Structure formats: structure tokens, C-alpha cells
Amino acid sequence: MTSPFDLPEMLLYIARFVDHKDLLACVRVCRQWKESFTPHIWTTVIVPEAWESSPAFPPLDLLQKNARFVRELTLQTSQGLSSFLENCSSLKTLVVYGKHVIEPQPGLWVELTDLIRRNPLLEWIVLGFDRTSGPSASFLQALPEACPNLKRYESSRGKYNDPAQVEALMRAFSHMSTVSTRYEEFANSPQFKQWTFPRLYELTLKDAKGVCTQSQVDFVSRCPNLRHLKWSLCRETMMPVQEFCERVPTACPLLCQLQMDGCGLPDPDDVGRLVDSLxxxxxxxxxxxxxxxxxxxxxxxxxxxxxxLDVIDCFYVKSWMVQQILENCPNLIKLAMPVLRMRDIVQGKDWAAVRLRHLQVNLVQTLSTTMKSVEVEEQWTTFERLSKLTQLRHLAVGSRSWTRREGLIFRMDCGVDQLKTLTKLRVLDLGHSCQRMEETDVAWITTHLENLIKVEGVFYPDAQRHEELARRMRLLGMDVPVADVPETFFDNPVLSDWEDDDEEDDEDEYEDEYDYAYEEYEEGEETEVGTIPVPQGSNVPNAGVEIEDAGTH
Known part of the structure; x- marks a missing residue:
């Protein structure tokens, strides 16, 4: 042995960190490398609907030969793949969606039931429909016995007409630790009171049609070990706040994570009542x-x-509230808020939230025609506060609307070099704030933020100059997405944020910021037919798959 790379254990360890393109090169080095790296080439397989005519997709005989290595399988079709599926025996993740389940052919669910029976190591199943079909009762009945390691089950837009389907689904849920049901339709509301879900600690219940709010509270209350609840109701339905407060905290004493997407609340103070109940x-x-x-x-x-804490798409979040949160929440990892005025940072205390990894807030400065020193102090103090957040991975500090406003200016003469302490920062999003960068600023950002890989924003109030700076960043190795800037943006004046604005003016002035965000959420709520949600951070490839961030809406 002449090299540590001759050790099989070393090769197997390294293979986990090699990208697909390099894996293909590694298998050509020698027989030992081929044996070590080949399984990692086949870990994830995504079968497109027209796989037989796809030049980039491997032929059936090669699929069949390497089926035993597949751990994560996405099926947009199963037609013509019987011999491959029969040899898949080590799956841990199965994702099924597309026309073949929306308009199922006879025998499809028998084939999928056989597939899960051959894969007892399955831990995660994701299904996507379009409210015209759903999994068969026999498939659901097989889950607990066939997949004893199954922990996570997610289904989107399924339709359940058969009582046997619903009963089998409830029985399967009783064995799961994570369940997600989104936009699904039930002809017969499940009788949740006869079931208990002792292993369930994370539940996503979104727009369940045919299930009244009483039954949904029953469902949540039958999960004694629930820690994380993502719950939203159909738009015309009001949330049963009183019943939730009276029953859920007692039935679910471990519940400490709550997400509600646009739930109808009769009283603006109801959010406070929900929070108080936990x-x-x-x-x-x-x-x-x-x-x-x-x-x-x-x-x-x-x-x-x-x-x-993510209330970025909520209304009437005051700047002083954001400052108080930063001053008093020492364990914060993620914070997403609408607006923070830099004058509140200057007048406030040091931030206690120094463990933040993700910070998103529109930082707005005070524009004054007579007090330039005010602007300078706000910029330098804000950069100084940000420099203490040494654990940051994602920093977003600009407006999300295309109304031009002065924000945090990423220039050397404004104090950007104080951010040299953010050595773990990977994403910098400047939003739509009005920047005035120069070459020296670009050079500093790309050189001193050593782990930075992506920068977004508008870098100069002139379209041509912005493009020049964006190209410069790309040449220096940054991922800089092309900004879809409205033609009128560069012609509009910068709006002022006067020092003597009162709180009512604040609410009116930033109303477009809230409207923009909420409209964006409403428009993005309905997904394409047959797409499915897969939580961000998974290893499941997302070709055509809608990504659901557990921490966002």
C-alpha cells in the first residue's frame, strides 16, 4: 500500500463528498475505485416521464444492474420499469408523482405495493396527486408491516373516497413520527377520536377539505408527543382559537413550534391568545x-x-418590536421580519441574538437634508451590530418591493469592512434597496467574506453600471442571479424616511411592502398539477418538485 487512498474505508468515506461529475471520473481510475465509487453514482435516481426517449437517462439494463445501490427513488412514471423496480431492495426514500398516479393504470398500486414490500428499510414516502385520485387502501394497509422503519409520510392533493382508505391512512399515521397532508380532500371525515398517534412529533395539516375544524382539533389533540404543528385552514374557514387554547396545550404538552399560514382569525389579538396558551x-x-x-x-x-421567528409576511410589525427581539432573544437562530429602522438600532441596546444563522429584515435608514452625520452614524452602528453575528450563514437586508428606498449601503466608507467577522456567511441578499457600490466594495466583499458563494441585489442605481458590477462579481466566483428589475426602477426617485415620522406614518409608508409579500404568498400557494412538497435540506432531487421550507410559508 503506497497511499491512504488505497484503503477501501478511505475511499468509501471520501465518496460521500464527491459530486456526480467527479464520481464518473473516479470509477475509471482502477477496479478498486470503481467498486468503491459506483454505489454513490446510483444513490439517487429520478425517473422522468419520458425516460425511454431521454438521452441523459440510463438504459433499462444499466438501471437493472445497479438497482441494488439506489437509496432515493423518484418516479414520475413506472411504465416499462418492472424489471428495474423488482431489483430495488435498499430504498430509504420513495417519491411518486405525475400523470401515472393522477390517471392510474390498472395494476399501478399493486406494483407500488410490491415495491414497498421489497424495501423494508424505507424511511420516507412522498406522494403527489391533483385531487382526482389517491393511494389505494391496499397500499396504505401494507405500510405498517412492510415498512417498519417508515418515519415520514407526505401526501399532497390526494382524494379519499373510500372509508377503507381513510382507516388505513389513520393506522399508518399511528406509526409515523412526521406526517404532512396538504390540500387533500376527504369524502368522509376521519374519526380521529378513535385513534392515538403516540409517535407523531411533527404534523403538517394544510387546507384539509371535508374535515371540519372540530375534527382537525381532534386530530391534533390525539398526538400526545407533538412538538411541531404546521396548520392552516381553507381560506373561508376561521380558526377555532378558543378550542385550540383549551384543548391542544393540555393534550400536547410538548408542543413548542407553531406555524400558521394565513389562518383566518376573528380577532387580531387571537395570535396573542394562541401564544399565551403554550x-x-x-x-x-x-x-x-x-x-x-x-x-x-x-x-x-x-x-x-x-x-x-418568522413574521415577515404579517402586518403592523413595528421597528421597535424587531429591535427588542434582537436585544432580548439570546437563543435565536432564525429571524425574518419586515422592517427595522437603523435609528432604532442606534438608540437601542446591543443585540443579544448573537447566535443567529439566518437574518432577514429590511434595514431602513433616516434620510436627512441637514444632518449627514445621522446617516453616517446609522450606517456604521448597524454594520457594527451585524459584525457581532459571527454565526450568520444567510443575511438579507433589503426591501422586497421595487419602491426605491435608501437602506444599508455596502460601501467601505459606510463601514462594510466591519463585516470581516462574518466568516461563515454564504448568502448575501441586498434585496431591492438602493446600493451605490464601486469596484473596491465588490473586491472587499468577494475577498474578505471567505465562505460567501451567492450575492443578490441591485448594486448601483444605473442599469448599465449594475450589470458591470454583477459581471465583476461572477468573474470573482460569486453566484449572482440575474435581477428581474422593472424598467422604471432606475428612473424613480429614492423615497425619504424622515426623522419625525410617527408610527402611523410608518404603517402607511410601508404598506406596499406588506402587500407585496402577502400577494406573493397568495399567488404561490397553488402549485402545478402533480407537483409535491419536499422539505428543503433533503437529499431528494427536486426536478419538478415544489420545495417546502419547514421554516417558511
């Missing part, structure tokens, strides 16, 4: 709700335990 709160994500003073007061009771 004994501990680690994660809160809301969309389309008002954050009243009463709600903020209730939230303050959980400042010591909050790890993730």
Missing part, C-alpha cells in the same frame, strides 16, 4: 396576521426560548 415556544411562523401590541407582549414571555 407553556414553551421555540418556533413561531405566521403569515397574513396582525402583530398587535397584545400579541407582542405575549411573545415577550417566550423571548428566552425562541429559536426561530
Amino acid at each position: 407553556s414553551r415556544l421555540e418556533l413561531l411562523s405566521l403569515c397574513g396576521n396582525r402583530i398587535t401590541n397584545r400579541t407582542f407582549s405575549s411573545l415577550g414571555r417566550h423571548f428566552g426560548t425562541l429559536q426561530s
Whole structure:
């Protein structure tokens, strides 16, 4: 042995970190390398609908030969793949969606049932429909016995007409630790009270048609070990706040993570009542709700335990609220808020939230025609506060609307070089704020933020100059997406944020920011037919698959 790379154990360890293109090169080195690296080439297989005519997709005999190495399989069709599927025996993840399940041919669910029976190591199943079909009762009945290791089950837009389907689904859920049902339709509402789901600790229940709010509360209340609830109701339905507060915290004493996407609430203070009902709160994500003073007061009771807070798409979130959260939440990992005025940063205390990894907030400075020193102090102080967030991976500090406003200016003379401490930062999103970068600023950002891989934003208030700076960043190795900037953006004046604005003016001035965000959420809610949600961070390839961020809406 002349090299550590001759050790099979070393090759197997290294293979996990090699990308697909390099794996193909590695298998050509020698027989030993081929044996070590080949399984990793076949770990993930995505079968497109027209796989037989796809030049990039391997032929059937090669699929069959390497089927035993496949761990993550995505099927947009199963037609003509019987011999391949019969040899898949080590799957851990199965994703099924497309026309073949929307308009199933006879024998499809028998074939898929046989597939799961041959793969007892399955841990995660994801299914996608279009509300015209759903999994067969026999498939669902087979899950607990055939897949004893199955922990996670996700289904989108399924239709359940058969009571046997529903009963089998409930029985399967009783063995799961994570369940997601999104936009599904039930002809017969499940009788949740006769079931208990002792292993379930994460539940996503989104727009379940045919299931009344009473039954949905019953479902949640039958999960004694639930920790994370993602719940939203059909748009015309009001959330049963009182029943939730009276039953759920008692039935689910471990519940500490709550996400509600645009749920209808009869009273703006109902969010505060929901927060008050929980004994501990680690994660809160809301969309389309008002954050009243009463709600903020209730939230303050959980400042010591909050790890993730996302209310970026909520209304009437005041700048002083954001500053207080940063001052008083030492365990925050993620924070997404609409607006923070830099004058509140200057007048406030140091931030306690120094463990933040993800920060998204529109930082707005005070524009003054008579006090230039005010602007300078705000810029330098804000950069100084940000420099203390040494764990940051993602920083987004600009507006999401195309109304031109002055924000945090990433220039050397404004103090950007204080960010040299952000050595773990990977994504910098400047949003639509008005930047005035020069070559020296671009050079500093791309050189001193050593782990930075992606920069987004508008870098100069002139279209041609912006493009020049974007090209420069790309040449220096940055991923810089092409900004879809409206033609009128560069011609519009920068709006002022006067020092003597009161809170009512604040709400009016930034109303377009909220409207933009909420409209974006509403438009993106309905997905294409047959697409499915896969939580971000998974290893499941997402060709044609809608990604659902557990931490976002």
C-alpha cells in the first residue's frame, strides 16, 4: 500500500463528498475505485416521464444492474420499469408523482405495493396527486408491516373516497413520527377520536377539505408527543382559537413550534391568545396576521426560548418590536421580519441574538437634508451590530418591493469592512434597496467574506453600471442571479424616511411592502398539477418538485 487512498474505508468515506461529475471520473481510475465509487453514482435516481426517449437517462439494463445501490427513488412514471423496480431492495426514500398516479393504470398500486414490500428499510414516502385520485387502501394497509422503519409520510392533493382508505391512512399515521397532508380532500371525515398517534412529533395539516375544524382539533389533540404543528385552514374557514387554547396545550404538552399560514382569525389579538396558551415556544411562523401590541407582549414571555421567528409576511410589525427581539432573544437562530429602522438600532441596546444563522429584515435608514452625520452614524452602528453575528450563514437586508428606498449601503466608507467577522456567511441578499457600490466594495466583499458563494441585489442605481458590477462579481466566483428589475426602477426617485415620522406614518409608508409579500404568498400557494412538497435540506432531487421550507410559508 503506497497511499491512504488505497484503503477501501478511505475511499468509501471520501465518496460521500464527491459530486456526480467527479464520481464518473473516479470509477475509471482502477477496479478498486470503481467498486468503491459506483454505489454513490446510483444513490439517487429520478425517473422522468419520458425516460425511454431521454438521452441523459440510463438504459433499462444499466438501471437493472445497479438497482441494488439506489437509496432515493423518484418516479414520475413506472411504465416499462418492472424489471428495474423488482431489483430495488435498499430504498430509504420513495417519491411518486405525475400523470401515472393522477390517471392510474390498472395494476399501478399493486406494483407500488410490491415495491414497498421489497424495501423494508424505507424511511420516507412522498406522494403527489391533483385531487382526482389517491393511494389505494391496499397500499396504505401494507405500510405498517412492510415498512417498519417508515418515519415520514407526505401526501399532497390526494382524494379519499373510500372509508377503507381513510382507516388505513389513520393506522399508518399511528406509526409515523412526521406526517404532512396538504390540500387533500376527504369524502368522509376521519374519526380521529378513535385513534392515538403516540409517535407523531411533527404534523403538517394544510387546507384539509371535508374535515371540519372540530375534527382537525381532534386530530391534533390525539398526538400526545407533538412538538411541531404546521396548520392552516381553507381560506373561508376561521380558526377555532378558543378550542385550540383549551384543548391542544393540555393534550400536547410538548408542543413548542407553531406555524400558521394565513389562518383566518376573528380577532387580531387571537395570535396573542394562541401564544399565551403554550407553556414553551421555540418556533413561531405566521403569515397574513396582525402583530398587535397584545400579541407582542405575549411573545415577550417566550423571548428566552425562541429559536426561530418568522413574521415577515404579517402586518403592523413595528421597528421597535424587531429591535427588542434582537436585544432580548439570546437563543435565536432564525429571524425574518419586515422592517427595522437603523435609528432604532442606534438608540437601542446591543443585540443579544448573537447566535443567529439566518437574518432577514429590511434595514431602513433616516434620510436627512441637514444632518449627514445621522446617516453616517446609522450606517456604521448597524454594520457594527451585524459584525457581532459571527454565526450568520444567510443575511438579507433589503426591501422586497421595487419602491426605491435608501437602506444599508455596502460601501467601505459606510463601514462594510466591519463585516470581516462574518466568516461563515454564504448568502448575501441586498434585496431591492438602493446600493451605490464601486469596484473596491465588490473586491472587499468577494475577498474578505471567505465562505460567501451567492450575492443578490441591485448594486448601483444605473442599469448599465449594475450589470458591470454583477459581471465583476461572477468573474470573482460569486453566484449572482440575474435581477428581474422593472424598467422604471432606475428612473424613480429614492423615497425619504424622515426623522419625525410617527408610527402611523410608518404603517402607511410601508404598506406596499406588506402587500407585496402577502400577494406573493397568495399567488404561490397553488402549485402545478402533480407537483409535491419536499422539505428543503433533503437529499431528494427536486426536478419538478415544489420545495417546502419547514421554516417558511
